[in-house]
Amino acid sequence: MSISFGLFLLIFGLFIPARTAVAAKEARQGWQQEPNDRGTISLVWSCLTTLFICVWAALHNNVPSKNDSSAKNFSRKLKWTFVSIIAPEMITAGAFLQWRSARQFAQHMKAAGFIQYTQTHGFFANMGGVIVYRDCPKTEAGFFCDCYAGPVDADGLYNLVNHGRLLKHDDLSTNSINDKSKADCFVKAVACFQALWQGMQCIGRTAQGLPLSALELATMAYVVCALANYIFWWNKPLDVMVPTAIFLECGEFRSQADLFNQARAFAPSTLGAKAMFERPQNESDVSRRGRVANDSCGGHMRMETVVFPVVVFCLVFGGIHCAAWNFSFPSQTEQTLWHIASLVSTFGIPVSCVLEGCFEWFGLTHLYSEEFPRLQHRTGKSSPRSGGKAGWLDICANCATWLPYSAARIYLVVEVFVSLRSLPEGTYDVVDWTKFLPHFA
Numbered sequence: 001m002s003i004s005f006g007l008f009l010l011i012f013g014l015f016i017p018a019r020t021a022v023a024a025k026e027a028r029q030g031w032q033q034e035p036n037d038r039g040t041i042s043l044v045w046s047c048l049t050t051l052f053i054c055v056w057a058a059l060h061n062n063v064p065s066k067n068d069s070s071a072k073n074f075s076r077k078l079k080w081t082f083v084s085i086i087a088p089e090m091i092t093a094g095a096f097l098q099w100r101s102a103r104q105f106a107q108h109m110k111a112a113g114f115i116q117y118t119q120t121h122g123f124f125a126n127m128g129g130v131i132v133y134r135d136c137p138k139t140e141a142g143f144f145c146d147c148y149a150g151p152v153d154a155d156g157l158y159n160l161v162n163h164g165r166l167l168k169h170d171d172l173s174t175n176s177i178n179d180k181s182k183a184d185c186f187v188k189a190v191a192c193f194q195a196l197w198q199g200m201q202c203i204g205r206t207a208q209g210l211p212l213s214a215l216e217l218a219t220m221a222y223v224v225c226a227l228a229n230y231i232f233w234w235n236k237p238l239d240v241m242v243p244t245a246i247f248l249e250c251g252e253f254r255s256q257a258d259l260f261n262q263a264r265a266f267a268p269s270t271l272g273a274k275a276m277f278e279r280p281q282n283e284s285d286v287s288r289r290g291r292v293a294n295d296s297c298g299g300h301m302r303m304e305t306v307v308f309p310v311v312v313f314c315l316v317f318g319g320i321h322c323a324a325w326n327f328s329f330p331s332q333t334e335q336t337l338w339h340i341a342s343l344v345s346t347f348g349i350p351v352s353c354v355l356e357g358c359f360e361w362f363g364l365t366h367l368y369s370e371e372f373p374r375l376q377h378r379t380g381k382s383s384p385r386s387g388g389k390a391g392w393l394d395i396c397a398n399c400a401t402w403l404p405y406s407a408a409r410i411y412l413v414v415e416v417f418v419s420l421r422s423l424p425e426g427t428y429d430v431v432d433w434t435k436f437l438p439h440f441a
Contacts, residue, residue: 037428040420047219050198053191054219054226055084059091060233062127063243065291073241080294086409088225089313092232096309097297099232101126105154114161116174122154123236124177124244128292130157131243151243151292160246171244181237192230195223204431211424214324214338215416221320225313311350318346321412329415330422338415344408352401 059080064073084091102122109117124130128151152160178184202220205212297306321342329335 036430036432038430039428043213043428044215044417044420046198046201047215050195050219051085051222053195054222055088056081057191058226058229058233059084060095060127060229060236060238062292062294062296063129063240066242068291076294085413086406088222089317090310092225092228092313092317093306093309094295094297095229095232096313097306098123098126098236100305101154101297102235105158108158109161112158112162117157117161118174119235120174120177120237121157121172123233124172124240125152125154125157126292126296127236127240129177129180129237129240129243130172131245133245133247152246153292153296172246176244177237180240180242182239185234188230188234192227195226199223201431204433204436208431208435210429210431211328211426212324213416213423213427214327214329214419217320217324217327218412218416221317224320225317228313307353311353314349315346318342322346328424329419334415334419337411341408341411341415344404345412348401348405348408 056077059077061077061080064076068076080091099119102119105122105125106117106119109115109121131151198216199220202212202216205216321338324338324342327335327338329338
């Protein structure tokens with residue numbers, strides 16, 4: 001044993017000096033500058049990572065129904081991810097309207113003296129996070145009584161609190177709501193910074209005269225929408241799966257007339273008149289009301305309130321694509337198609353909204369539909385255009401607006417990847433950030 005150990009020390013002692021001598025002859029250096037070029041995989045990967053943050057991670061879907069499976073929730077998020085890819089400006093416009101509703105809720109609650117209710121409560125109610133349950137006895141026929149049961153939006157929550165029906169509820173504290181959220185302010189800030197870094201790359205390349213690819217410019221457009229989404233949804237809980245239940249006594253809204261006259265103050269408008277006011281027949285009927293659609297903006301809004309953010313964000317998102325007007329594309333045909341698609345994406349929806357406003361202004365809404373009055377429009381009076389049997393001009397207007405818009409958006413999404421087959425050589429040069437640092441002689 002001692003002989004083996006001695007041989008080991010001898011070999012180890014002979015080996016270490018040899019390795020030290022070799023290492024002494026090796027070249028050594030400290031700080032190593034990054035290479036001044038990049039590859040296609042690096043370009044695509046950075047853009048796809050940013051798009052994931054801007055599309056999937058930025059979505060703040062509403063609370064699902066208790067009967068929804070995990071597969072259904074996943075498929076629903078996939079659907080809205082696809083919508084975010086095709087029409088991210090619509091998602092941003094919806095986020096603005098949701099923020100506006102939550103902000104008004106917080107202002108009204110503060111004016112009423114309930115300062116503990118914040119924008120977070122408004123978001124939580126509008127996303128279907130507050131559900132009213134009733135402990136009502138069944139009738140002889142086995143049906144529930146006429147008491148309203150289902151989600152309440154921000155206006156409904158305000159009425160519940162203001163009328164003394166919700167004096168204290170610990171489950172509706174700000175901390176309890178934030179505890180249900182899957183992301184806090186720090187996580188959202190990190191996501192914003194990651195998205196913003198892509199924008200800084202585009203700005204740096206432009207400042208140094210380096211060409212941008214269509215993929216990078218399109219990603220920049222998504223970054224703008226995503227940052228706006230994070231700002232508007234900053235206080236909105238993320239991926240809440242279970243709503244908060246509020247149990248009220250049986251006896252309110254006992255008659256059908258009371259249900260029609262008063263339940264509007266409690267039931268969210270996004271469920272529709274039929275779902276709001278019809279009598280619940282069974283358990284599944286109540287659970288069906290337990291979810292608010294993701295395109296809900298909260299409360300009843302005038303036409304101008306909805307149209308304004310849609311027009312603004314369409315112009316911003318489409319205008320960024322128009323910035324590639326003089327970009328070098330693989331072929332002249334692709335460049336021409338980009339011009340057409342970017343113009344349709346920028347001005348298609350705004351022009352349609354202006355035309356619709358003109359029709360209502362001049363009283364030509366009878367050309368759009370024949371029945372079902374709208375709750376409110378610009379003049380504050382009933383309008384003959386609403387959900388229901390649409391007129392022929394309404395159908396033609398929708399087809400003339402959404403079909404070209406959808407085709408244009410799909411082309412822009414496809415072209416940013418197809419154009420990678422032939423890019424200007426300077427596209428693969430990286431930004432030299434040291435040139436932006438101050439130098440002292």
